[in-house]
Amino acid sequence: MIDFLNAHGSELVTKTWEQLYISAIALLLGIVVAVPLGIILTRFPKTAKVVISIASMLQTVPSLALLALMIPIFGIGKLPAVVALFIYSLLPILRNTYIGMEDVDPVLKDSAKGMGMTNLQSITQVEVPMAMPVIMAGIRLSAVYVIAWATLASYIGAGGLGDLIFSGLNLFQPDLIIGGTIPVTLLALLVDYLLGKLEKRLTPINQRS
Amino acid sequence: MTEDNPILVYKDVAKIYKGGNVAVEHINLTIHKGDFVCLIGTSGSGKTTTMRMINRMLEPTSGEILFNGEDIHTSDPVTLRRHIGYVIQNIGLMPHMTIYENITLVPKLLKWPDDKRREKAEELIKLVELPKEFLDRYPSELSGGQQQRVGVIRALAANQDLILMDEPFGALDPITRESLQELVKNLQEKLGKTVVFVTHDMDEALKLATKIVVMDGGHIIQDASPEEILRHPANQFVEELIGAERLIQARADVTTVDQIMLKNPVSITPGRSLGEAIRLMRKRRVDTLLVTDDEGYLKGFIDVESLDNNYSRATSVSDILNTKIFYVASDTLLRDTVDRILKRGLKYVPVVDKAGKLLGIVTRAALVDMVYDTIWGDNGDGGDDDNDDTSQPATDDVTGVAAGHNLATDTPTDHKEA
Numbered sequence: 168m169i170d171f172l173n174a175h176g177s178e179l180v181t182k183t184w185e186q187l188y189i190s191a192i193a194l195l196l197g198i199v200v201a202v203p204l205g206i207i208l209t210r211f212p213k214t215a216k217v218v219i220s221i222a223s224m225l226q227t228v229p230s231l232a233l234l235a236l237m238i239p240i241f242g243i244g245k246l247p248a249v250v251a252l253f254i255y256s257l258l259p260i261l262r263n264t265y266i267g268m269e270d271v272d273p274v275l276k277d278s279a280k281g282m283g284m285t286n287l288q289s290i291t292q293v294e295v296p297m298a299m300p301v302i303m304a305g306i307r308l309s310a311v312y313v314i315a316w317a318t319l320a321s322y323i324g325a326g327g328l329g330d331l332i333f334s335g336l337n338l339f340q341p342d343l344i345i346g347g348t349i350p351v352t353l354l355a356l357l358v359d360y361l362l363g364k365l366e367k368r369l370t371p372i373n374q375r376s
Numbered sequence: 377m378t379e380d381n382p383i384l385v386y387k388d389v390a391k392i393y394k395g396g397n398v399a400v401e402h403i404n405l406t407i408h409k410g411d412f413v414c415l416i417g418t419s420g421s422g423k424t425t426t427m428r429m430i431n432r433m434l435e436p437t438s439g440e441i442l443f444n445g446e447d448i449h450t451s452d453p454v455t456l457r458r459h460i461g462y463v464i465q466n467i468g469l470m471p472h473m474t475i476y477e478n479i480t481l482v483p484k485l486l487k488w489p490d491d492k493r494r495e496k497a498e499e500l501i502k503l504v505e506l507p508k509e510f511l512d513r514y515p516s517e518l519s520g521g522q523q524q525r526v527g528v529i530r531a532l533a534a535n536q537d538l539i540l541m542d543e544p545f546g547a548l549d550p551i552t553r554e555s556l557q558e559l560v561k562n563l564q565e566k567l568g569k570t571v572v573f574v575t576h577d578m579d580e581a582l583k584l585a586t587k588i589v590v591m592d593g594g595h596i597i598q599d600a601s602p603e604e605i606l607r608h609p610a611n612q613f614v615e616e617l618i619g620a621e622r623l624i625q626a627r628a629d630v631t632t633v634d635q636i637m638l639k640n641p642v643s644i645t646p647g648r649s650l651g652e653a654i655r656l657m658r659k660r661r662v663d664t665l666l667v668t669d670d671e672g673y674l675k676g677f678i679d680v681e682s683l684d685n686n687y688s689r690a691t692s693v694s695d696i697l698n699t700k701i702f703y704v705a706s707d708t709l710l711r712d713t714v715d716r717i718l719k720r721g722l723k724y725v726p727v728v729d730k731a732g733k734l735l736g737i738v739t740r741a742a743l744v745d746m747v748y749d750t751i752w753g754d755n756g757d758g759g760d761d762d763n764d765d766t767s768q769p770a771t772d773d774v775t776g777v778a779a780g781h782n783l784a785t786d787t788p789t790d791h792k793e794a
């Protein structure tokens with residue numbers, strides 16, 4: 168263990184950082200796109216069905232295949248990896264945002280409208296706060312996926328902890344494999360935990376369980 | 377009650393949903409400042425639809441609605457809604473906002489400064505007798521009735537002149553409900569608000585309204601004051617909605633006894649013999665005879681019991697005359713008489729004119745007729761259905777004390793000397 172850290176310690180830190188960095192950018196992009204899209208879709212239920220099934224289809228493309236597909240478009244490196252992970256992050260966030268918004272008690276929407284809230288005020292002051300737990304659940308799910316799959320991104324030269332794992336596989340060095348896998352798991356758990364904390368803060372008091 | 381300009385006018389308004397489903401039609405209605413209007417009708421009659429067109433939660437298919445003289449169609453719906461208080465069917469307090477935030481929601485939308493909002497919230501919460509500390513609570517920490525109170529003051533918070541309430545007290549127990557009704561009525565009177573209130577409870581409407589609008593099948597059937605509705609229901613539907621019990625009461629409120637008394641009561645003069653008296657009783661099938669002098673002034677009564685007890689000793693009607701008799705003047709309200717007859721168990725009450733001359737008699741049978749008319753309609757010719765009332769066999773043409781009570785079980789308690 169000590170030996171391993173002595174040999175690969177600095178590499179481990181850099182790779183973990185890379186992993187986190189790729190994942191975070193992909194996830195942030197996913198949130199920025201999927202949350203508003205999900206909200207807008209609640210205003211267009213027919214389009215919503217189509218969009219959500221397209222997103223579901225994208226989700227079924229095998230991850231390696233998706234990564235490979237990025238190469239002709241974006242070449243190799245971090246960019247194609249981020250784009251691929253971003254695409255993966257979309258569905259859980261989109262679906263949960265849509266469902267969460269749809270599930271807000273119609274009485275409250277009616278009440279908000281009846282008191283003279285504009286559409287935007289109703290969304291930001293009533294519907295999103297009420298849907299927050301469901302939306303956050305989608306984001307946490309995406310975060311864990313993205314961090315795990317970011318490992319594969321090393322295949323297309325994006326770096327990250329995948330580098331350790333794959334070289335371990337190539338060189339038959341189990342300690343490299345384990346040394347790369349454990350941080351991925353820890354990272355995923357840590358991010359999930361932190362997002363959970365964030366969720367608590369964002370969730371209206373009365374909704375907290 | 378008002379100035380010349382009504383606050384709200386419906387002009388031949390209709391709402392037809394997709395697929396030709398007519399929700400309401402030919403709605404013509406004028407509401408004045410300070411009115412408390414109750415929309416009442418069965419489920420699906422179009423009450424909510426009629427109400428929600430006011431704040432443009434629904435758009436009329438045709439016709440127009442004027443709010444303070446202006447066609448609401450020309451106003452911005454968001455601005456309009458901020459100036460009309462609205463309490464929806466299920467309260468609709470925001471669960472993620474404190475009571476304070478809920479109450480001051482519209483003032484905040486209207487960008488009132490903080491201190492003014494705080495002041496308003498404290499004033500309002502006091503108005504509905506809730507402690508100030510409640511302002512920091514969440515709706516889920518309040519009972520249903522307390523939430524309703526908040527729902528009501530939330531609709532007042534921006535000094536709206538017109539408040540819409542859609543069955544606000546539907547889900548409450550009768551006691552809470554009553555206290556809230558009182559609260560709303562008091563607030564409305566004290567603050568001079570105009571209220572449009574949807575209910576399907578006639579008691580509630582009668583208690584609150586200055587104007588009741590009865591709806592059925594998307595049409596306004598009647599639009600009048602509660603008194604007017606009670607006195608002159610437009611049709612059978614309105615009568616059913618009011619309910620027979622209330623109609624009887626309402627009728628008793630305005631009917632005088634001479635309108636329902638039986639004329640030509642069986643009477644006898646004091647000079648007649650007991651033999652004549654018993655023969656008269658037998659012939660007319662009554663157990664009591666009213667006694668009048670030759671000019672027709674009421675003197676008292678004799679009944680079969682005293683006649684039987686004293687037959688051997690007495691000879692004339694005057695010997696057994698009972699002068700303790702309760703009677704009413706012909707212009708007495710029926711209400712008071714009904715109370716006596718029904719509650720005190722009187723079998724009959726003689727009716728006299730101002731001078732004390734016997735004019736007629738109100739019997740239980742006559743009350744049965746009135747109840748019958750009320751329930752089955754004024755045109756009920758009586759005829760064949762009369763025997764439905766088994767306790768009063770063939771009393772129809774008995775001009776005297778009800779034949780159904782052949783045993784004098786109790787004497788009037790509230791005697792007056794005749």
Ligand SMILES: Nc1ncnc2c1ncn2[C@@H]1O[C@H](COP(=O)(O)OP(=O)(O)OP(=O)(O)O)[C@@H](O)[C@H]1O
Nearest residue numbers: 393397398399418419420421422423424425426576
């Ligand atoms: N969105 C809609 N689409 C089609 N028809 C509707 C719609 N909303 C209401 N209706 C119909 O319009 C009619 C009037 O409905 P409304 O809600 O005004 O009744 P209501 O008198 O308020 O009844 P309740 O006492 O049950 O609340 C009903 O026949 C109803 O089915």
Ligand SMILES: [Mg+2]
Nearest residue numbers: 423424425542
């Ligand atoms: Mg309704």
